Amino acid sequence: xxxxxxxxxxxxxxxxxxxxxxxxxxxxxxxxxxxxxxxxxxxxxxxxxxxxxxxxxxxxxxxxxxxxxxxxxxxxxxxxxxxxxxxxxxxxxxxxxxxxxxxxxxxxxxxxxxxxxxxxxxxxxxxxxxxxxxxxxxxxxxxxxxxxxxxxxxxxxxxxxxxxxxxxxxxxxx
Amino acid sequence: xxxxxxxxxxxxxxxxxxxxxxxxxxxxxxxxxxxxxxxxxxxxxxxxxxxxxxxxxxxxxxxxxxxxxxxxxxxxxxxxxxxxxxxxxxxxxxxxxxxxxxxxxxxxxxxxxxxxxxxxxxxxxxxxxxxxxxxxxxxxxxxxxxxxxxxxxxxxxxxxxxxxxxxxxxxxxxxxxxxxxxxxxxxxxxxxxxxxxxxxxxxxxxxxxxxxxxxxxxxxxxxxxxxxxxxxxxxxxxxxxxxxxxxxxxxxxxxxxxxxxxxxxxxxxxxxxxxxxxxxxxxxxxxxxxxxxxxxxxxxxxxxxxxxxxxxxxxxxxxxxxxxxxxxxxxxxxxxxxxxxxxxxxxxxxxxxxxxxxxxxxxxxxxxxxxxxxxxxxxxxxxxxxxxxxxxxxxxxxxxxxxxxxxxxxxxxxxxxxxxxxxxxxxxxxxxxxxxxxxxxxxxxxxxxxxxxxxxxxxxxxxxxxxxxxxxxxxxxxxxxxxxxxxxxxxxxxxxxxxxxxxxxxxxxxxxxxxxxxxxxxxx
Numbered sequence: 001x002x003x004x005x006x007x008x009x010x011x012x013x014x015x016x017x018x019x020x021x022x023x024x025x026x027x028x029x030x031x032x033x034x035x036x037x038x039x040x041x042x043x044x045x046x047x048x049x050x051x052x053x054x055x056x057x058x059x060x061x062x063x064x065x066x067x068x069x070x071x072x073x074x075x076x077x078x079x080x081x082x083x084x085x086x087x088x089x090x091x092x093x094x095x096x097x098x099x100x101x102x103x104x105x106x107x108x109x110x111x112x113x114x115x116x117x118x119x120x121x122x123x124x125x126x127x128x129x130x131x132x133x134x135x136x137x138x139x140x141x142x143x144x145x146x147x148x149x150x151x152x153x154x155x156x157x158x159x160x161x162x163x164x165x166x167x168x169x170x171x172x173x174x
Numbered sequence: 175x176x177x178x179x180x181x182x183x184x185x186x187x188x189x190x191x192x193x194x195x196x197x198x199x200x201x202x203x204x205x206x207x208x209x210x211x212x213x214x215x216x217x218x219x220x221x222x223x224x225x226x227x228x229x230x231x232x233x234x235x236x237x238x239x240x241x242x243x244x245x246x247x248x249x250x251x252x253x254x255x256x257x258x259x260x261x262x263x264x265x266x267x268x269x270x271x272x273x274x275x276x277x278x279x280x281x282x283x284x285x286x287x288x289x290x291x292x293x294x295x296x297x298x299x300x301x302x303x304x305x306x307x308x309x310x311x312x313x314x315x316x317x318x319x320x321x322x323x324x325x326x327x328x329x330x331x332x333x334x335x336x337x338x339x340x341x342x343x344x345x346x347x348x349x350x351x352x353x354x355x356x357x358x359x360x361x362x363x364x365x366x367x368x369x370x371x372x373x374x375x376x377x378x379x380x381x382x383x384x385x386x387x388x389x390x391x392x393x394x395x396x397x398x399x400x401x402x403x404x405x406x407x408x409x410x411x412x413x414x415x416x417x418x419x420x421x422x423x424x425x426x427x428x429x430x431x432x433x434x435x436x437x438x439x440x441x442x443x444x445x446x447x448x449x450x451x452x453x454x455x456x457x458x459x460x461x462x463x464x465x466x467x468x469x470x471x472x473x474x475x476x477x478x479x480x481x482x483x484x485x486x487x488x489x490x491x492x493x494x495x496x497x498x499x500x501x502x503x504x505x506x507x508x509x510x511x512x513x514x515x516x517x518x519x520x521x522x523x524x525x526x527x528x529x530x531x532x533x534x535x536x537x538x539x540x541x542x543x544x545x546x547x548x549x550x551x552x553x554x555x556x557x558x559x560x561x562x563x564x565x566x567x568x569x570x571x572x573x574x575x576x577x578x579x580x581x582x583x584x585x586x587x588x589x590x591x592x593x594x595x596x597x598x599x600x601x602x603x604x605x606x607x608x609x610x611x612x613x614x615x616x617x618x619x620x621x622x623x624x625x626x627x628x629x630x631x632x633x634x635x636x637x638x639x640x641x642x643x644x645x646x647x648x649x650x651x652x653x654x655x656x657x658x659x660x661x662x663x664x665x666x667x668x669x670x671x672x673x674x675x676x677x678x679x680x681x682x683x684x685x686x687x688x689x690x691x692x693x694x695x696x697x698x
Contacts, residue, residue, distance in 0.1 A: 039251040042322050077322065164248035168257060 032145050033138060034068045037099065037123060040136060041077040043162035046096060047119050054083040058093060060111065061101025100124040100134070108132060119158045130173055135159065139170060146170040197372050204364040205357065212356055216349040223345055227338050231313055232306065235331055238265070239317040243329045246276065247321045250284070258285040270334050272296065272312065276319075277328040284327065301330045311335055374398040378407055391418040446515055453511050460504055468497040506633040509564065513640050518558045525553035525562075525598075529587050532567050536574050545577060550588030550681075555598075557645055557665050565641040568634040569600045569661055575628055576659070577604035590681030592670045601684045603658035615651060638663075652685055660685050 041055060055077060063069060063086065072082045087093050089107060098120050100108050105126050112133045115122060122134040129137030130150040135157065137148045149169040154161050166172055194202070242261050249257035258276055262285040265274045275286040275297035288296045305316035313333040318325045374397075381395035391414055397407045471494045479487065529549050537543070555562065570587065577583035586601040607615070607622045614620035616639040619632040642649040645665040653659035662669070 036252065039248075042251065043248060079322075162248070164245065168248050168252050168254050 029140075029145060030065045031068050033125065034065050034072070036138070036145065036147065037097075038072060038075060038077065038082075040121070040123065040165065041082070041097065043165035044121055045160035045162075046121075047158045049078070052080055055080045055096045056094065057082060057084045057097040057099065058095035059084065059086050059099045059101065060089060060107075061104035064101055095120055097121045097123065100126060100129075102126055108134075117156050117158075121159055122153075130171075135161075141170065149173070196375060197368060200368040200371065201361070201364060204368070205361060208357055208360040208364075212353045216353055220342070220346055220349060224342055227341065228308065231333065231335075231338065232315075235313070235315050235333060236317075238268075239315060239329050239331055242274075243317050243319040246319060246329070247326070250276075250278070250319055250326045251321060255284055261285070263287055265331065270337055271331060272334045273332040275301070275330040277301065277330065279325060279327060281328075296332055297330065301328055303328065305330070308335070370399065371403070374403045374407065378403070378410060382410070385414065391421055449511060449515060453508055456504060457508055461501065464497050464501050464504070468494055468501070471497070503631050503633070506631040506637070510633055510637045510640065513561060513564060513637055513644070516558070516561065518561070518644060520557055521559055522554060522556050523559045523562075525555040526551050528559070528563055529553075529566060529570065532563070532570050536571065540574070543574070543583075545574065546582070546584040548584070548586045548588070553589060553598075555665070561641045561644070565638045565663075566600070568638045572630075572634060572661075573600055573602035573604065573659075575604075575630070576606075576623075577602050578628070580604050586684055588681065588684070590679065590683050592676055592679045592683075593674060594678075595664055595667055595670045597662050597664055597669065597683075599660055599662045599684055601658065601660040606653040606655045606657050606659045608655050609653060612651070612653070616649070 037057070057072065059065075059069065069084055072084050075082050085093065085095075087095075089104070089111070096119075098111070098115065100111060100122070102125055104111070108124065108126055108129070109132060112122065121136065122129075123136045123138070124134050125138035126132075126134075130148040130153075133150065133153050135150050135154050137150075139146050139148055147169055148171040149161060149166060150173040151161065151166065152173055191199070191202075242265065246258055246261050248254070249261065262274045262276050265271045266287055266289070272290070273286065273288040273296035275294075276284050278284055281300055283294060283297055286294060286297055288294070301316050303316060303318050305314050307314045311334065313335055314330070315333070316328055316330040319327040319329055377398060378395045381393060385391065385393050394411045394414060395407045397404050397411075471490050475482075475487065475490050475494075482490070526549055533547050533549070566587075570585065573585045577585065580603055582603075584603050586599070589596060589598040591597070605623065605628070611622050615622070616635050619636075621630060621632045623630075639649055642663050642665070647663055647665040647667065648669045649661065649663035650669060651659055651661045
């Protein structure tokens with residue numbers, strides 16, 4: 001009886017631990033992704049630059065980044081201030097960067113079709129994002145966060161990606 | 175270094191520049207100049223090379239580090255250490271790079287390599303930003319990696335200077351070797367070229383030496399070059415020509431002078447002969463009638479004196495006296511002529527002795543006279559003894575004679591020295607003479623006293639004067655009437671000048687009164 005209870009408590013504890021760890025792990029991974037997101041912008045050149053207008057970062061779906069993403073509002077990249085917005089799907093906003101959260105997996109394709117060849121940097125951590133037509137897709141190789149780049153799509157969107165970034169990509173679709 | 179310092183250096187090393195032969199002087203000048211030029215030029219080039227090598231290293235690694243840093247931007251941002259290491263490793267190819275370290279902002283080493291031991295040892299723990307530092311062995315440079323205005327990390331490179339130093343050493347050695355070769359070449363060339371200057375000079379020197387040694391004024395220096403030395407040679411030759419001409423003139427003049435002298439000597443010999451004959455004639459031919467006059471007068475007195483009255487005796491006495499007087503006169507004149515003709519034979523003799531003899535003789539002739547004679551002992555003199563005897567005979571004789579009326583007569587004979595003049599004196603306290611009429615003292619036949627007072631021929635002093643003159647000396651006298659006279663004379667030198675400062679004196683001047691004296695004048 002008691003052993004059974006102990007067993008179940010232990011398993012719950014273990015489960016909680018794992019959850020905690022995974023959440024913790026997931027949080028640092030998300031932090032990394034925020035940093036990467038910020039850094040990507042440094043190596044991207046949009047058409048009709050230079051301009052000092054804001055770089056709008058549109059996040060679709062659940063905010064998996066937490067407060068960390070808000071920090072971007074205070075930063076500048078490419079001498080342009082960043083602006084993080086959380087639009088609803090279908091809203092007409094001009095974004096420089098679009099991040100599709102994992103929760104919007106099913107609508108990802110439609111979004112991409114909607115964006116088509118507009119000069120928008122599409123980033124996501126959805127599986128095979130780049131194969132679907134996204135420009136940068138986060139992947140995970142073991143415990144390390146890496147990314148793939150769809151250069152073909154970038155070119156048709158008139159977005160220039162620095163070779164320095166391309167160098168670091170895991171896989172580049174040309 | 176200043177000129178005196180250079181001289182000091184050379185004197186210390188036993189070489190005085192002044193005494194170096196001209197060839198060596200020229201060599202030294204040329205070699206020193208060449209050496210200076212070569213050394214300065216080499217130094218300039220070596221320094222320039224060093225500086226430019228350094229600058230090229232700085233430039234090269236500035237570029238290199240910028241490239242590497244730039245390429246590492248993304249890798250740094252995305253923490254891609256693999257790519258960072260790849261970038262850093264690309265510097266391994268460069269032979270001179272010893273170590274490269276890539277840091278993040280927190281000074282953690284993200285990628286590095288270290289040739290040799292591959293430890294992190296060469297990576298500084300807290301590297302300074304914008305390092306650009308040379309020491310003996312290494313050049314260290316660091317560059318902050320800046321992405322989008324933000325410093326993300328630091329690239330540090332350590333470069334070995336071995337090859338640079340090696341290169342420089344080779345450069346210096348090569349320079350030194352070439353410098354030596356150049357100096358040697360300069361030496362060889364200058365040794366040959368300096369002959370253009372030294373050869374004409376040496377030729378001239380040799381000619382001059384020949385002329386001096388052989389006293390040969392017909393020699394001429396040969397003109398080798400047409401520069402200032404050539405001009406000097408021309409001038410030298412002109413000088414020799416002048417010397418030659420003047421020498422000829424001198425020789426000619428000497429020859430003609432010789433002839434003249436020969437003639438004069440002949441004439442003189444003839445004159446002397448005539449004088450000799452004259453004296454002989456005078457002594458014999460004049461004297462014998464005189465002797466007859468005196469003799470027969472004496473005979474008359476002796477044989478017929480008893481028959482003669484007083485007046486006749488008186489007349490005869492006068493005749494005798496007059497003829498005797500004439501005899502004396504003739505004697506004095508003969509003496510004077512002998513004094514003039516005699517060949518001077520200088521000897522060193524005892525003057526005191528001589529004077530003593532003269533005094534004795536005088537005393538013998540006049541034994542009743544008592545005179546205080548003071549003769550300075552140990553007086554020695556250099557002169558013709560016979561002539562000096564005649565002179566002193568006259569002087570002392572005069573002193574004897576003119577002290578006749580003096581109650582306590584005194585005669586002094588001595589000498590004193592003043593500077594380099596030796597002055598002899600004969601002093602008496604007799605009648606003296608009036609300085610006013612003294613100009614004629616040494617003139618023949620001039621007498622300052624009447625014959626009733628003092629007998630005399632008037633030739634004595636003229637004779638003394640001539641004797642002193644022949645000894646190239648001077649004679650003068652000082653006197654105060656009725657108090658005495660002092661006669662001074664020097665031999666082979668002039669008398670002390672008025673106002674001459676006495677730096678040395680010995681003996682005592684018997685008259686230390688003011689300089690009112692009479693000097694012997696020439697009048698024949």
